[in-house]
Amino acid sequence: MRVFVILPAAGIGTRMTAATGTSTPKQFLSLAGVPVLVHSLRAFLSIPRVEAIYVAVQKREIERVRQQLDEFQLGTRVHVVAGGDVRQQSVWNALEQLASQARCGEDDIVLVHDAARPLIDPATIERTIDAIAEHGAAIVGMPAVDTIKQVDRTSHGAIVTATIPRERIVLAQTPQGARCGLLQRAFSDAVADGFTGTDEASLLERAGIEVAVVAGSPHNFKITQPGDLELAEFYLRSSK
Ligand code: CTP
Ligand code: MG
DSSP states (O other), X not given: OOEEEEEEOOOOOHHHHHHHOOOSOGXXXXXXXXXXXXXXXXXXXXXXXXXXXXXXXXXXXXXXXXXXXHHTTOOTTEEEEEOOSSHHHHHHHHHHHHXXXXXXXXXXXXXXXOTTOTTOOHHHXXXXXXXXXXXXXXXXXXXXXXXXXXXXXXXXXXXXXXXXXXXXXXXXXXXXXXXXXXXXXXHHHHHXXXXXXXXXXXXXXXXXXXXXXXXXXXXXXXXXXXXXXXXXXXXXHHTO
C-alpha cells in the first residue's frame, strides 16, 4: 500500500485579496517567514510513508513554484502540476498526473489537503491514513461547538427555520482521501454527471462510498480572510 498526497494550491484567494488589496494568493503569503504552502508541504513530507506529493498551481505559477521548492530544499518527492478554474478541477488534474506518472494501484491511498491549511499536524495525517486503510475513505472533521441553525436567506440577512442537532454535525476540514480506485471512480462519476463539489467527500458520498471521520482541530483552519495569518502565527508560537 503506497500513500500519495495532492495539495490544491491553484486558487486566487478572492476573499483575502479583495479585503487586503494584495494580489498574491494566500497560499504564497508569508507565515512566520515561510510561505503558507511550504508549511503544508513540510507537514506531509515529515511522514515517511508519503511517497509523492502533487501540488496543483495556476499554470503561470508552475516555474516560480518549482524554484521556490528548490529554494526551500523540499526534495524530489514534490511534483508541481497545473490546476484548474475550480478546486475540484485542480484536484482532478493532479489525480490524472498522479495516476499516469506514479501509477497508483486500486488499493493505494490518496490524501487531498488544502494548501491553505498550513497548521495540519503530522499525527492527524497519520490517523487519516490509518482510517482510509481501515474504511476505504476518510476525512478530518471538527465537531460543532456552536448551536447550528438552518436559515432562509432574505435581502436583509436570514431568518431561522430550524435548529439542527449539534451532535449530528461535523465541520469538514482536510486532509480527505480514499483508496486511489475509489477516488478515481468518485471523480469520474462527478465529471460524467457535471457535478461540482467543494470537497472530496461530497464526491465520494454521491458515489455511494462510506466516508469515516477523524477528529480535527481548530488549529487546522483554512487561511481565508484578513486576520487569519495573524491567528496562525499565534497558534504556531503557542505550540512551540
Ligand atoms: N484551489 C485550487 N484551485 C482552484 C481554487 C482553489 O487548487 N481553482 C485551492 C486553494 O488554493 C486552496 C484550496 O483549494 O488551497 C481551498 O480553496 P479556497 O480556500 O476556497 O481558496 P481560494 O479559492 O483561493 O480562495 P477564495 O475562495 O477566497 O477565492
Ligand atoms: Mg475558493
